[in-house]
Amino acid sequence: xxxxxxxxxxxxxxxxxxxxxxxxxxxxxxxxxxxxxxxxxxxxxxxxxxxxxxxxxxxxxxxxxxxxxxxxxxxxxxxxxxxxxxxxxxxxxxxxxxxxxxxxxxxxxxxxxxxxxxxxxxxxxxxxxxxxxxxxxxxxxxxxxxxxxxxxxxxxxxxxxxxxxxxxxxxxxxxxxxxxxxxxxxxxxxxxxxxxxxxxxxxxxxxxxxxxxxxxxxxxxxxxxxxxxxxxxxxxxxxxxxxxxxxxxxxxxxxxxxxxxxxxxxxxxxxxxxxxxxxxxxxxxxxxxxxxxxxxxxxxxxxxxxxxxxxxxxxxxxxxxxxxxxxxxxxxxxxxxxxxxxxxxxxxxxxxxxxxxxxxxxxxxxxxxxxxxxxxxxxxxxxxxxxxxxxxxxxxxxxxxxxxxxxxxxxxxxxxxxxxxxxxxxxxxxxxxxxxxxxxxxxxxxxxxxxxxxxxxxxxxxxxxxxxxxxxxxxxxxxxxxxxxxxx
RNA sequence: GGAGACGUGGCCGAGCGGUUAGGCAGAGGUCUGCAAAACCUUUUACAGCGGUUCAAAUCCGCUCGUCUCCUCCA
Numbered sequence: 001x002x003x004x005x006x007x008x009x010x011x012x013x014x015x016x017x018x019x020x021x022x023x024x025x026x027x028x029x030x031x032x033x034x035x036x037x038x039x040x041x042x043x044x045x046x047x048x049x050x051x052x053x054x055x056x057x058x059x060x061x062x063x064x065x066x067x068x069x070x071x072x073x074x075x076x077x078x079x080x081x082x083x084x085x086x087x088x089x090x091x092x093x094x095x096x097x098x099x100x101x102x103x104x105x106x107x108x109x110x111x112x113x114x115x116x117x118x119x120x121x122x123x124x125x126x127x128x129x130x131x132x133x134x135x136x137x138x139x140x141x142x143x144x145x146x147x148x149x150x151x152x153x154x155x156x157x158x159x160x161x162x163x164x165x166x167x168x169x170x171x172x173x174x175x176x177x178x179x180x181x182x183x184x185x186x187x188x189x190x191x192x193x194x195x196x197x198x199x200x201x202x203x204x205x206x207x208x209x210x211x212x213x214x215x216x217x218x219x220x221x222x223x224x225x226x227x228x229x230x231x232x233x234x235x236x237x238x239x240x241x242x243x244x245x246x247x248x249x250x251x252x253x254x255x256x257x258x259x260x261x262x263x264x265x266x267x268x269x270x271x272x273x274x275x276x277x278x279x280x281x282x283x284x285x286x287x288x289x290x291x292x293x294x295x296x297x298x299x300x301x302x303x304x305x306x307x308x309x310x311x312x313x314x315x316x317x318x319x320x321x322x323x324x325x326x327x328x329x330x331x332x333x334x335x336x337x338x339x340x341x342x343x344x345x346x347x348x349x350x351x352x353x354x355x356x357x358x359x360x361x362x363x364x365x366x367x368x369x370x371x372x373x374x375x376x377x378x379x380x381x382x383x384x385x386x387x388x389x390x391x392x393x394x395x396x397x398x399x400x401x402x403x404x405x406x407x408x409x410x411x412x413x414x415x416x417x418x419x420x421x422x423x424x425x426x427x428x429x430x431x432x433x434x435x436x437x438x439x440x441x442x443x444x445x446x447x448x449x450x451x452x453x454x455x456x457x458x459x460x461x462x463x464x465x466x467x468x469x470x471x472x473x474x475x476x477x478x479x480x481x482x483x484x485x486x487x488x
Numbered sequence: 489g490g491a492g493a494c495g496u497g498g499c500c501g502a503g504c505g506g507u508u509a510g511g512c513a514g515a516g517g518u519c520u521g522c523a524a525a526a527c528c529u530u531u532u533a534c535a536g537c538g539g540u541u542c543a544a545a546u547c548c549g550c551u552c553g554u555c556u557c558c559u560c561c562a
Contacts, residue, residue, distance in 0.1 A: 029562075037562090044562035074560070177491080177557075231560085253562030254493090260561095283562070284493090285555075292555070322511080323501060328494070328555070335500050338512035345511090348526095379502095387502050391510035398510095401527085459521055466523085477524055484525095 001374075003059045003381045005051075005249075006326055008176050008257060008280040013383060016059070016279065018248050023062045024055050025247035027239050027277070029256055030067040030130070033109035034075040035086075036302040037116055039316070039331060040286045040293050044253045046317065047283040047325040047384075049122045051251060053423040054384055058377045064128040066242050068235060069113070071106035071132050072228055077213055080105030098214035103134070116303040119313045121425045129242055133234035140229045140237040141218050144205045146271040148221060156197065158208030158225050164201045167266055173201075175265055176280060177258040203263050204230040232263040239276050240268070250277040254284055283325045289332050314426045315340045321386045321424060343426055346393065350417055351432035352402025356410035361429065363419075366412040368405075372396050373416050380423065393420075439485055443472050450476065451483055 003016045018024050028048040031037050037045075045067070052065045070076075079086035080101045087094060087101075091108045094101050110132070118124060133140075144160055147153040152166050164173055197204070208227045209215035215226045239245060245268060252261060261280060268276045288299035306316060319339045323329040365373065372392070379389040405413065414429065421427050450465035469476055475486045 031562080032560090041562050047562090254556065255561055258557060259559090285562075287555080290554090319500090327501085330500070332500075334512080338500065340512095342511050385502075387500095387510070391502070394510055454521085457521070463522075475524075478520080478522095479525085486524095 001058050001060075001377055001381045003054065004383055005279055005281050006383050007278075008282050009278075014279070016249075018061060019246065019278070022060075023064070024059070024249065025064045025243040026052055026055070026066070026249040026251065027235070027243060027247060028065070028067040028250075029235065029252035029260070030069050031113055032070040032073050032075060033106045033113055034073070034079050035109060036304065037113050038293065038300060038302050039288075039306065042117070042120060042303060042316070043286045043320055043325075043329060044251075044283050045117055045122055046120060046320045048251045049117075049126070050321065050325065050384060050386070050423065051249070051281065052126065053425075054380050057419060057422045058380050064243065065126060066129050066131065066238070067127060068238055069106075069110050069130060069132045070231070070234065071110060071134050072102065072214070072234075073231055076102060076106050077228075081212060098212060099216075102214045106132075106134075119303060119307070121313070121317050131238050131242060133229070133238070136234065136237050136241060137216050137229070139241050140233045141206075141220075143233060143237050143240070143267065143271045144218075144229075145220060147205065147267060150270055152270045153205055154198070155220060155223065155225065158227060159197075159204055160206040160220055160225065161197045161202045162205050162263065162267065162270070163198070164203070164266070165199055167270060171266070171269060173266055174262065176262050203232065203259060205233050205267070206230060232260055232267060235260075235264050236268045236271065236276065240272055245272055245274040245276055247277055249279045249281060251281045251283070254282045257282060284328045286329045286331050288330075290330055293331075311336060312340065315343065318343045318424075318426050322390065324383070324385055324387060326383065342390070342394075346397070347427050348432075349397050349402050350414070350427055350429065353405065353410045353414045353417070354429065354431055356402060356405050357407055357414050358411075359431065360407070360411040361414045361418060362408075362411040363415045364412060365416065366409055368400075368409060369412045369416045372413070373419075376420065433487065439474070440472070443469065443474055443485070446472070447474075447476060447483065447485055454478070 004013050005016050006012070007014045026048075028045070030045075031041055048065070048067065052063050055061045055063050077098075078084065081098070082094060082101065087105065088108065091104045095104075114124065114130070124130075144153060147162065148160070152163050152170075153160050154163055155161075167173055206218060206220070206225060206227050207230055208225060213228070215228055218225045218227060239247060239250075250261070257280075265275055268274060287293065288297075288301065291297055291299060293300050303313070303316070307313065315336050319331065319336050320329065322335070322339055375392040375396070376389045379385045379392055382388070402410070417427065418429055421429070446465055446469055450462050450469065453459075453461040453465060466476055469485070473487060477484050477486065
């Protein structure tokens with residue numbers, strides 16, 4: 001099925017056509033590992049996960065997905081520096097070597113991050129590669145030299161800058177974002193002292209080392225400039241090294257359009273002569289309880305904060321799917337609960353199908369399955385319209401009780417739900433838990449006793465026994481001619 | 489100050505010129521000692537004010553509000 005995506009570069013919905021038939025190379029801007037990632041960050045990564053899964057399942061593409069880890073920048077340097085209060089004992093002791101400290105610090109948060117996304121269902125094995133910026137030092141330096149050779153970079157005070165004015169003579173600067181050159185000055189406070197750049201719009205490719213900072217040697221135009229790479233250069237270098245240019249899709253949060261992605265385009269084109277990608281796809285922000293997420297408002301959550309509150313990671317995943325990636329999402333606890341109920345309703349439907357299908361899952365599609373499948377998949381193919389896809393699913397469920405299908409039909413539908421779960425990844429395919437529940441004899445006896453009391457209309461005793469069952473961790477549900485036990 | 493986006497019923501969230509979106513919650517019902525579940529039925533919309541049109545939540549203008557970017561940021 002053809003997939004369409006909103007391309008920030010053209011500001012329009014475009015039909016996605018890969019550069020190589022059947023294959024997609026995709027790069028996602030990953031986290032800067034200076035702290036635990038929060039749920040706002042997670043939206044970006046869950047969006048990339050969704051996109052790559054839709055490409056695989058709906059588009060039937062072979063997808064190479066790369067997401068970087070930024071392990072060198074101002075914050076990681078600041079927080080890993082000697083004596084910083086942000087240093088955690090889990091990171092071990094601090095050494096005398098700033099580079100080593102940076103490594104220990106960022107490795108800690110990178111590991112935590114990879115764990116967090118795994119919790120949310122972003123699987124490590126789905127990545128082609130998760131590169132760390134500092135492992136690509138040589139490639140970055142090589143790219144900077146190439147930009148220098150083209151005359152678009154200059155050295156100043158030990159730092160190397162990209163010369164935007166010079167670049168503008170060759171190509172557009174402002175592809176993702178319309179820029180008024182004059183705009184830069186008005187009303188904006190730019191920390192000019194920190195930089196010796198010629199123009200405020202120039203950006204740094206290589207930063208000179210300051211006292212005590214981690215640094216790498218870099219030979220540029222005959223000088224050794226001890227320092228470290230600028231923020232944008234890592235993506236350009238790793239993309240070229242790992243995926244080759246151009247590749248198909250680049251994702252990231254909307255805030256990265258400018259300057260990060262704009263600068264990435266300029267650098268790659270200046271250095272390699274090629275623009276990195278054809279499709280730039282950006283996810284919108286997440287709000288919490290209708291407000292911008294911030295520490296001072298107390299609505300700033302990391303994944304582990306939510307898990308500590310007893311929230312199921314699958315419900316976070318579902319909630320993130322319940323709005324289209326391109327619109328703002330209001331993350332609320334009520335929404336989490338509403339989503340949970342909706343998700344479990346589908347799960348219950350799957351259990352129902354499982355029962356009818358006699359545990360058989362078939363990939364052969366009946367007409368019913370085909371109709372549902374194309375309805376749901378075409379919504380996903382339509383710029384990842386997950387809410388609409390959900391709506392199709394629920395509309396189908398509302399019209400077709402699971403119990404109404406015969407075994408063949410149910411098996412076929414299960415096949416589709418499983419296929420769909422390769423994207424959403426929030427359901428289980430197994431018998432309804434109650435049916436395989438191990439019930440201790442003592443509990444069975446209690447339940448029997450209660451049922452007897454109930455039939456004799458001794459409700460006080462019946463309710464007392466219900467309480468006892470609850471103490472054993474079981475809930476009893478009555479129906480007309482019997483009862484069922486469930487794990488509470 | 490400049491650039492851009494958004495404002496849908498109690499909440500979330502699609503729709504983007506004419507047709508019931510969907511979910512959660514609420515209400516009524518079936519069932520029921522109670523409770524839970526399940527199923528059926530169902531109420532409440534398009535920020536405000538103008539304009540274009542046979543027809544506007546959907547297009548245009550203004551106002552108000554929220555957000556993003558221009559500075560590190562998913």
